[in-house]
Amino acid sequence: MNKVGTVVIGAGQAGLAIGYYLHKDREDFVVLEGNERVGDCWRQRYDSLRLFSLPRYASLPGLRIGTQDCPSRDEMADYLQQYAVHHELPVRTGVRVTRLSRDDEGFLVETTAGDWRAGNVVVAAGMHAVPRWPSFADELDPSIKQLHSLEYRNPSQLADGTVLVVGAANSGTDIALEAVKTHRTLLAGRHPGQVPVDIDSAAGHFFTPVVMFLFKYVLTRGTPMGRKAIANAVRNGLPLTRNKLEHLDAAGIERIGRIEGTRDGRPLTADGDVLGDVRTVVWCTGSDPDHRWIDLPVFDDSGRPRQERGVSTDVPGLYFLGLDFQYAIASASIQGVDRDARFLVKHLGRRTVARAVPVDSR
Structure with missing residues (x-):
């Protein structure tokens, strides 16, 4: 001992x-x-x-x-x-x-x-x-390859054909921007908002110290503003930091609504659309x-x-x-x-x- x-x-x-x-x-x-x-x-x-x-x-x-x-x-x-x-x-x-x-x-x-x-x-x-999977993931047809973002490494893991990335936050948009170079790519999920500046630009570098100060010393559990911001982040996630909507659109990524279930083994959107040609689903649905x-x-x-x-x-x-x-x-x-x-x-x-x-x- x-x-x-x-x-x-x-x-x-x-x-x-x-x-x-x-x-x-x-x-x-x-x-x-x-x-x-x-x-x-x-x-x-x-x-x-x-x-x-x-x-x-x-x-x-x-x-x-x-x-x-x-x-x-x-x-x-x-x-x-x-x-x-x-x-x-x-x-x-x-x-x-x-x-x-x-x-x-x-x-x-x-x-x-x-x-x-x-x-x-x-x-x-x-x-x-521990990856979070939606309850209906096991209802998808076995021919559809499924990966969680914790398992994803690079596009070589994707099957031929259309890729559906579920989850439009930072990891989801990273993976979608990579997948679209070789596959038709659909991105499902609510837009979480985005940082208004390019963080890799001179302006982004200028504002980074201000943002870090706010995140570290102002938006804390010890301040009313911080408690509100933390509750919102827990509920809705953090905004896109590097990627922007214009990047997704320029790359040719097709943005769609939420995936809320399956029909006949295929992904089903909240609008009732069946995604019949999807061959790979990458679940960017969070982890614990x-x-x-x-x-x-x-x-x-x-x-x-x-x-x-x-x-x-x-x-x-x-x-x-x-x-x-x-x-x-x-x-x-x-x-x-x-x-x-x-x-x-x-x-x-x-x-x-x-x-x-x-x-x-x-």
């Missing part, structure tokens, strides 16, 4: 950010990563993925990413791997957590490579692990974190962890990091994760000190 002060579960940007501050404070901790390499959480996304953030905002504390522009998927993955080595963080790769529980001795973290005892646990396992291994009473009726700024409200010593809108609109971004990580390390440090003080001296 391995014993450590804090176990961090996940070595993506959230786990490495809090690892940096734990290391800086000389805390006793380990970071457990289920993938074989740090950064594989990014390498498993679609090939053409490119971040929205300039290097200043795509960098974790203590090491700037070595790109001149918004990094690609692989550049981000390699940067995270470099980051763990540069800061000599105690990351154990290829160690998948199978169960997290607690008893009188503290937390028990069971893994595929031995078990750990810990006084604190930080769950930083990522937000996009995988918390099934957490054997603790910490979730609400919707399956979300009950927490305040990442601190579990049910189990002392349990923390969450990297949740969407954990504290602010920016919480799922690298800069937001940095701020949330600092907050959690301070809370964890106060808890450690409090536990170390003898009862008689309080």
Whole structure:
């Protein structure tokens, strides 16, 4: 049985950010990563993925990413791997957590490579692990190839013929713009709105610091404006950031309404149109974190962890990091994760000190 002060579960940007501050404070901790390499959480996304953030905002504390522009998927993955080595963080790769529980001795973290005892646990396992499929997906004819955006890598996976991309947010529009180069492409779903400037232009670079400030410090759960913005984002999703409607139209993508079911094994739109010639469906319908291994009473009726700024409200010593809108609109971004990580390390440090003080001296 391995014993450590804090176990961090996940070595993506959230786990490495809090690892940096734990290391800086000389805390006793380990970071457990289920993938074989740090950064594989990014390498498993679609090939053409490119971040929205300039290097200043795509960098974790203590090491700037070595790109001149918004990094690609692989550049981000390699940067995270470099980051763990540069800061000599105690990351154990290829160690998948199978169960997290607690008893009188503290937390028990069971893994595929031995078990750990810990006084604190930080769950930083990522937000996009379990794909959301519509209930009627299994009603489609077996001849139609179906992929979720979490499975999609590049157009070589698409069958010959018409491609239907369901979900018109950032991932959906990225995939549609790639698919339309070689396939007739339909894009279904409500338009979520769009950022009014080209983020890759000089004007976009000028306004980025203002937007990041708003997302990080103004649109938080601590302000009325922030609570309203977060509720709207949870309900409707975030607007298109890089792609614009004019890009979709210029590329020849055919935009249609919602897909609400099937008829005779074919996709059926809300207007009653049957899409009979579709050969591939790419579901860009969202994803959820995988918390099934957490054997603790910490979730609400919707399956979300009950927490305040990442601190579990049910189990002392349990923390969450990297949740969407954990504290602010920016919480799922690298800069937001940095701020949330600092907050959690301070809370964890106060808890450690409090536990170390003898009862008689309080």
